[in-house]
Amino acid sequence: MRRNWWRWVVGVLVVLAIFFPSTAWMHQRITQYKSNYKTPLNPTIMVPGSSASQNRFDSLITQLRQETKVAHSVLKVKVAENGQLSYTGSIRRGDNQPFIVIAFENNRDGYENINKQARWLNVAFKDLVKTYHFNHFSALGHSNGGLILSLFLEKYFAQTPRVDIDRLMTIATPYNMESNSTTEQTAILKELIAGRRQLPKKLTVYSVAGTENYSSDGTVPANSVNQGKYVFQNQVAHYTQITVTGDNTTHSDLPQNRQIVLLIRQYLLQENLPAKERAQNQADTKRRSITGETGLP
Amino acid sequence: MTGKRVPLRGLWRLNQRIEQWRAIRAIKEALRVAYPFILVMTLIDVVGQGVLTKSGFFFQIYHVGSWLPGLEIWRQLFQVISLVINGIVAVMVAFTTGHYLARTYRGDALAVGVMSALAFLTLNVNYDALNVPMRGNGEDIPQFMENNLGPQGIFLAIVVGLLVGWFGCHLMNWLGKWALKHPHWGQLSWTSRVAWPLVVILTITVGIGYGLSWLNDGGLNGLVYQGLSAMVTNPGHRGLMILAVTAINNGLWWLGLIGPVSLAGNSSVTSLQNLAYAVQHGSGWNAPNPITLHTLGDAYANFGGAGMTLALLLAIWIGSKQASYRRVANQTFLPNLVNLNEPTLLGLPLLYNPLLLIPFIVAPAVNIVVAWCAITWKLVPPIVYPVPRTTPGPLIAYLGTGGDWRALLLSLVCLALSVAIYLPFVRLANLAGGDEHAA
Numbered sequence: 029m030r031r032n033w034w035r036w037v038v039g040v041l042v043v044l045a046i047f048f049p050s051t052a053w054m055h056q057r058i059t060q061y062k063s064n065y066k067t068p069l070n071p072t073i074m075v076p077g078s079s080a081s082q083n084r085f086d087s088l089i090t091q092l093r094q095e096t097k098v099a100h101s102v103l104k105v106k107v108a109e110n111g112q113l114s115y116t117g118s119i120r121r122g123d124n125q126p127f128i129v130i131a132f133e134n135n136r137d138g139y140e141n142i143n144k145q146a147r148w149l150n151v152a153f154k155d156l157v158k159t160y161h162f163n164h165f166s167a168l169g170h171s172n173g174g175l176i177l178s179l180f181l182e183k184y185f186a187q188t189p190r191v192d193i194d195r196l197m198t199i200a201t202p203y204n205m206e207s208n209s210t211t212e213q214t215a216i217l218k219e220l221i222a223g224r225r226q227l228p229k230k231l232t233v234y235s236v237a238g239t240e241n242y243s244s245d246g247t248v249p250a251n252s253v254n255q256g257k258y259v260f261q262n263q264v265a266h267y268t269q270i271t272v273t274g275d276n277t278t279h280s281d282l283p284q285n286r287q288i289v290l291l292i293r294q295y296l297l298q299e300n301l302p303a304k305e306r307a308q309n310q311a312d313t314k315r316r317s318i319t320g321e322t323g324l325p
Numbered sequence: 326m327t328g329k330r331v332p333l334r335g336l337w338r339l340n341q342r343i344e345q346w347r348a349i350r351a352i353k354e355a356l357r358v359a360y361p362f363i364l365v366m367t368l369i370d371v372v373g374q375g376v377l378t379k380s381g382f383f384f385q386i387y388h389v390g391s392w393l394p395g396l397e398i399w400r401q402l403f404q405v406i407s408l409v410i411n412g413i414v415a416v417m418v419a420f421t422t423g424h425y426l427a428r429t430y431r432g433d434a435l436a437v438g439v440m441s442a443l444a445f446l447t448l449n450v451n452y453d454a455l456n457v458p459m460r461g462n463g464e465d466i467p468q469f470m471e472n473n474l475g476p477q478g479i480f481l482a483i484v485v486g487l488l489v490g491w492f493g494c495h496l497m498n499w500l501g502k503w504a505l506k507h508p509h510w511g512q513l514s515w516t517s518r519v520a521w522p523l524v525v526i527l528t529i530t531v532g533i534g535y536g537l538s539w540l541n542d543g544g545l546n547g548l549v550y551q552g553l554s555a556m557v558t559n560p561g562h563r564g565l566m567i568l569a570v571t572a573i574n575n576g577l578w579w580l581g582l583i584g585p586v587s588l589a590g591n592s593s594v595t596s597l598q599n600l601a602y603a604v605q606h607g608s609g610w611n612a613p614n615p616i617t618l619h620t621l622g623d624a625y626a627n628f629g630g631a632g633m634t635l636a637l638l639l640a641i642w643i644g645s646k647q648a649s650y651r652r653v654a655n656q657t658f659l660p661n662l663v664n665l666n667e668p669t670l671l672g673l674p675l676l677y678n679p680l681l682l683i684p685f686i687v688a689p690a691v692n693i694v695v696a697w698c699a700i701t702w703k704l705v706p707p708i709v710y711p712v713p714r715t716t717p718g719p720l721i722a723y724l725g726t727g728g729d730w731r732a733l734l735l736s737l738v739c740l741a742l743s744v745a746i747y748l749p750f751v752r753l754a755n756l757a758g759g760d761e762h763a764a
Contacts, residue, residue: 052386057710
């Protein structure tokens, strides 16, 4: 009888010793699944620069659609000054790589305005996440759009902790505004550098510069684009600078520059480019170095 | 015995009759000899698979990786032992089956046993490897289809053992008589009495094996498994189909065709869809695929492995008076806890045991129906989170639903039901008390 009693105690102890650790393990695993899980919906958010409307990327998108043979659907969002959102277009059902263009009614240049636009971007972004339930995305910013995105990532992105950003590509983004100086920092650069610790650690950043001559794309000084390294380098997972020269490299032509379209496909959309086009891209890079183009420092 | 027991009486008589068959007796003896080896192997596997591998249940819940020193060495040691025994268990069964059958024919048992082991091996030679020159750099294709020599191959081993045992004995006897009739050919030595049948049998099996190698890559065993897997792996969403597949699968286990369908549903497309849904919505309620082989069979009808053998062990503890049954139950409880039930199947033996075939198929089927109703009536959510293969049966549903108490309750109900289904058959086996099973 006494032996039986002991057996029961041992049995109950064994059950408890399995049950409670396994419950704890289960909760831990579920949180892990939740944090690792990526929705199939993986939009690319595009932000145009100053003075540009939500239609700024139309020719780029047409080009991407033609080349990739994928009918990426497009949703355009315009944020009014009071934070009101107006949508045009839609995300087609089943399209997991849509483009979302976010533009602002007040699209003027300047430190104050860019900060406001970052706040408005946050308003639109939260609404998009709530509507479409994606938990990761990539972003493309042209000109000041890159500044708006960077500011947004530093100041507001933490408000949506369940969403991750995979890749950010900025095209001709003047991190130091119109300044050509390599030593003086404008207000916006100071702000970006001060808040860089808030940038997501797993982010991959590509900064693309175009140059008409050796110092500028006609609007933005190459030195200003280069200052991005003080924001991203040693903070995000990868930071890559790319310079594109040749035809169509004036500031406003850059988004539909063939080379840049290829870069977007290869790096931002992570397509497997056909060998022919990849070779073309590489040949171009090589040619650049042969002609003695000074690479970025 | 009351009138209610009459059908069981009939079953008992059938059982007694079948047990008289020479082939069944040989199989039982063969499995009895193989049992201790399988038991040791499985106990080692319990530690190896449950505690030491990364996907093991105990490895995960006790975080073994973070405190056990020399983990890699432990893993390798356990793997070596497990490989050696696990790798050739079917060869052993082929030998013992042939051996015992030959003994009943009063033939040369040892020689016939070795013959059937060799015949079984020739059926599992990897003919692809013969065309490739040896390179000796460790990248050679294995000479044998190693999978087929493990528990997977037990059915084929039994068949080969029986056929070779019968044919070899008769051939040897006939040779002996023939030599007596024709004395001018000289005295037939023991060597040639073994050598000639061996040549004949190996010629036949090599011919079969070589012919099959043109058909597919897995040998005869691979052919059987391929056919079965194609039939049973994708039962879709329909409850009846799942029921039929599980029943067929368990029937095959009973024949020694171990494992055409295994607890591999964690990674199927439907399971991944369910997981994606649960991660987004916080629970498995309304998951897109509530009724699958995984959510029904793996969660509620696989405690201890195919056929709810964990319930069989409990039924034995409750109702069996047979010392051998109780002994096997005690010895194999731990492996059953982590869903490795091969030693139970071979030890009782459950394979080719007509008494236990009925509950072995009925108990999981009943559980599937119960779970099916519970899930369709939204009493429990389906399991959505992956669980390790070595998770103790009654915990699978609880952990897989993310800690739903109703799922745990349903698991316990299923376990109790299965015990109740096994119990009368286990009690029936008590009648054999005076037989060879007596302690």
